[in-house]
Amino acid sequence: MSADVELDRVTIRFGSFTAVRNATLKINNGEFFSFLGPSGCGKTTILRTISGFLEPSEGAVRIGGRDMRGIGPNKRPTALIFQNLALFPLMSVAENIGYGLRVRGVPGEARRRRVDELLNLIAMPGAGDKLVSELSGGMRQRVAIARALAVEPQVLLLDEPLSALDLKLRQHMRNELRNIQQRVGITFIYITHDQGEALTMSDRIAVMNAGVIEQVGDGRSIYDRPETAFVASFVGENNPFEGRVVAAENGHAVIESPVGRLRGRNRRAVSIGDPAVLFVRPEIFALGSGHEDGSLESEVLNVAFEGNTTHLFLRGPDPKKPIMVSVPRGAGSSIPEQGSRTAIRFDPEDALVLPAGSLARE
Amino acid sequence: MSSTVGRIAIVLLPLLVIAVFWAMSAMERRVAGHPGERGFLQRNGAAISLYLILAVGIWTLLLIVLPQLYMVDFSFHPKLPPAQRGGERDVYTLENYRYFIYGSTVRTDQLNTVHLKAFFLTIGASIFITALNFAICYPIAYYMAQVAGPARLRVLLLLLIVPYWINEILRAFALRVIFGVNGLLNTGLMAIGVISDPIDFIGQDIALYTGLSYAYLLIMVFPLYNAIESLDKNQIEAARDLGAPWWHIHLNVVMPFAKPGIAAGCTLVFMLTAGALAAPLILGGPKSLWFTPIVYDRFYQAFNWNQGSAYAFILLLTCIAFVLVVLKAFKVSLGEITR
Ligand SMILES: Nc1ncnc2c1ncn2[C@@H]1O[C@H](COP(=O)(O)OP(=O)(O)OP(=O)(O)O)[C@@H](O)[C@H]1O
Ligand SMILES: [Mg+2]
Numbered sequence: 001m002s003a004d005v006e007l008d009r010v011t012i013r014f015g016s017f018t019a020v021r022n023a024t025l026k027i028n029n030g031e032f033f034s035f036l037g038p039s040g041c042g043k044t045t046i047l048r049t050i051s052g053f054l055e056p057s058e059g060a061v062r063i064g065g066r067d068m069r070g071i072g073p074n075k076r077p078t079a080l081i082f083q084n085l086a087l088f089p090l091m092s093v094a095e096n097i098g099y100g101l102r103v104r105g106v107p108g109e110a111r112r113r114r115v116d117e118l119l120n121l122i123a124m125p126g127a128g129d130k131l132v133s134e135l136s137g138g139m140r141q142r143v144a145i146a147r148a149l150a151v152e153p154q155v156l157l158l159d160e161p162l163s164a165l166d167l168k169l170r171q172h173m174r175n176e177l178r179n180i181q182q183r184v185g186i187t188f189i190y191i192t193h194d195q196g197e198a199l200t201m202s203d204r205i206a207v208m209n210a211g212v213i214e215q216v217g218d219g220r221s222i223y224d225r226p227e228t229a230f231v232a233s234f235v236g237e238n239n240p241f242e243g244r245v246v247a248a249e250n251g252h253a254v255i256e257s258p259v260g261r262l263r264g265r266n267r268r269a270v271s272i273g274d275p276a277v278l279f280v281r282p283e284i285f286a287l288g289s290g291h292e293d294g295s296l297e298s299e300v301l302n303v304a305f306e307g308n309t310t311h312l313f314l315r316g317p318d319p320k321k322p323i324m325v326s327v328p329r330g331a332g333s334s335i336p337e338q339g340s341r342t343a344i345r346f347d348p349e350d351a352l353v354l355p356a357g358s359l360a361r362e
Numbered sequence: 363m364s365s366t367v368g369r370i371a372i373v374l375l376p377l378l379v380i381a382v383f384w385a386m387s388a389m390e391r392r393v394a395g396h397p398g399e400r401g402f403l404q405r406n407g408a409a410i411s412l413y414l415i416l417a418v419g420i421w422t423l424l425l426i427v428l429p430q431l432y433m434v435d436f437s438f439h440p441k442l443p444p445a446q447r448g449g450e451r452d453v454y455t456l457e458n459y460r461y462f463i464y465g466s467t468v469r470t471d472q473l474n475t476v477h478l479k480a481f482f483l484t485i486g487a488s489i490f491i492t493a494l495n496f497a498i499c500y501p502i503a504y505y506m507a508q509v510a511g512p513a514r515l516r517v518l519l520l521l522l523i524v525p526y527w528i529n530e531i532l533r534a535f536a537l538r539v540i541f542g543v544n545g546l547l548n549t550g551l552m553a554i555g556v557i558s559d560p561i562d563f564i565g566q567d568i569a570l571y572t573g574l575s576y577a578y579l580l581i582m583v584f585p586l587y588n589a590i591e592s593l594d595k596n597q598i599e600a601a602r603d604l605g606a607p608w609w610h611i612h613l614n615v616v617m618p619f620a621k622p623g624i625a626a627g628c629t630l631v632f633m634l635t636a637g638a639l640a641a642p643l644i645l646g647g648p649k650s651l652w653f654t655p656i657v658y659d660r661f662y663q664a665f666n667w668n669q670g671s672a673y674a675f676i677l678l679l680t681c682i683a684f685v686l687v688v689l690k691a692f693k694v695s696l697g698e699i700t701r
């Protein structure tokens with residue numbers, strides 16, 4: 001049975017506050033799908049709506065084509081892994097994993113077998129008798145996954161499950177999660193505010209801001225072809241230059257910014273007079289002057305050597321946000337000194353002009 | 363010791379203790395710095411430590427242990443006129459306990475059915491009332507701890523606490539007014555035509571059991587509330603998400619977690635109910651059987667302090683034994699209750 005998850009114009013309000021506005025998307029069966037967005041943008045709210053703890057104020061949630069309105073969380077083919085895991089502290093690992101089966105009246109022997117299978121899946125064979133309090137953070141993580149998988153959900157919902165782990169373990173668990181997902185083959189809906197996590201693990205990503213889904217797509221298209229100023233500034237490093245459009249032709253637009261005229265690709269069809277933002281990623285810049293509307297000159301505020309690349313920070317139009325330039329090692333050119341003025345250039349083909357909108361806060 | 367000296371001692375000694383304690387702690391604060399994580403002696407200083415040990419020790423000994431021991435000793439002696447106390451007839455004897463079982467200090471051919479019946483009824487009814495209290499309080503405590511918002515919680519707490527500002531005797535009399543033959547309840551029921559003749563709530567012991575159930579309700583609510591409040595909401599939701607129906611969640615997630623609180627509430631209510639005196643005296647009908655008024659009567663109607671001590675001691679031991687057995691059965695340690 002297919003278990004596509006469909007959000008159809010879902011709006012969720014708490015009193016007069018709208019936490020999620022008009023969200024529409026379709027998550028395919030077997031997909032690893034992530035919701036990415038800053039804290040408070042409504043990610044947990046969406047997840048709780050899919051799992052049935054909240055009902056949408058407007059619109060519908062459909063799983064496998066079936067409208068889920070009025071169906072409680074205990075009756076949906078979903079399993080939720082909570083931000084804090086919520087393992088049962090008084091039960092052993094095996095009892096935790098077997099809880100959903102016990103609820104369903106699965107007899108003891110079959111239950112034990114299934115729990116052992118799951119313990120193998122999460123690479124913790126023989127750990128069934130341990131108490132939750134005896135486990136490390138990563139092990140708890142895996143037990144929570146096993147507990148959710150035990151009831152054979154068609155959709156597994158994960159609410160920032162790695163946020164409590166340290167960096168190393170987090171990177172390890174990313175692979176682990178992806179592996180488990182490929183083995184069990186069910187839909188994973190994953191929530192994170194960490195773009196690296198979303199980009200490395202997901203088939204597709206929905207980027208959210210302030211309750212609105214700004215863009216849905218795979219990691220590459222979100223990174224290379226952001227559709228809104230927010231997505232461009234939230235996913236990956238990016239340098240925004242705000243200004244007004246002064247020319248727009250042949251798929252390009254030129255904006256008049258405080259650092260001069262700049263040209264970029266015009267995918268969103270901004271027209272002359274519109275307020276717009278031009279984005280240039282740090283790796284797109286090169287040292288030295290170039291084309292008239294593909295270069296600028298500014299003071300070097302800081303030089304940060306990071307091994308394979310060197311980051312230069314130049315004074316930008318916004319005094320609080322310097323322009324970031326990455327120079328790869330062996331690029332040939334000598335690195336300018338701090339305090340000097342230098343010219344940088346970029347290929348307008350790789351710069352993007354987008355309609356003005358809210359930018360991600362650093 | 364004359365009664366005047368005794369009275370003065372009783373009033374003055376606690377005051378004296380408080381004064382001395384305050385003075386010493388003030389001095390200690392000036393001499394030593396901030397008390398850290400050290401042993402009892404280092405933390406308090408030798409003088410205060412010694413004082414604390416002596417004060418607490420003497421107090422426990424004088425006010426708790428000695429009177430109890432005295433009562434125990436009393437219960438194993440026959441009732442004698444003052445002149446003969448300590449005389450040759452003042453021997454150790456089981457006759458007070460014998461009286462409880464056989465209704466006579468010498469014969470053993472007939473059981474003391476009245477007292478025995480009252481005793482077992484008291485224990486049984488206390489168990490029942492404790493269970494009833496739990497059944498009433500668990501949903502309230504759960505609601506307060508997990509469902510209600512802060513505003514609603516405050517209102518609920520107030521509603522629960524305010525009736526208990528009224529003292530126990532007044533509350534019992536109020537219930538008597540409600541349950542009397544011409545009371546509020548009968549009048550009301552007859553007015554709306556549910557019954558044609560008044561029901562004798564007091565004679566039927568309905569008033570008594572209602573009063574006893576109500577008397578210690580709060581004592582059940584708070585330990586339950588405390589225990590359930592510390593349960594992570596996500597655990598309840600996780601259980602629900604895994605498919606558990608609500609009763610399964612309460613039975614297997616909430617109650618095991620709240621077990622220490624449940625044990626604390628139940629033992630307290632059971633002990634207090636079994637030992638309640640005011641409610642049975644005021645709300646009991648002419649034929650009501652409750653054990654505490656019988657104990658009371660041993661002391662003040664029969665003027666038999668020896669027998670009264672034996673009766674009180676029997677009740678105390680039975681209650682403690684019962685509570686310990688129940689705790690053991692539910693695998694709750696005494697330490698957990700005080701958590
Ligand atoms: N029960 C509620 N009542 C009122 N407002 C709520 C409720 N739950 C969430 N909100 C609000 O909805 C918004 C979105 O919350 P949500 O928990 O979905 O954010 P999130 O994206 O998961 O953030 P985080 O990354 O910090 O977990 C927040 O502004 C929050 O204050
Ligand atoms: Mg969240």
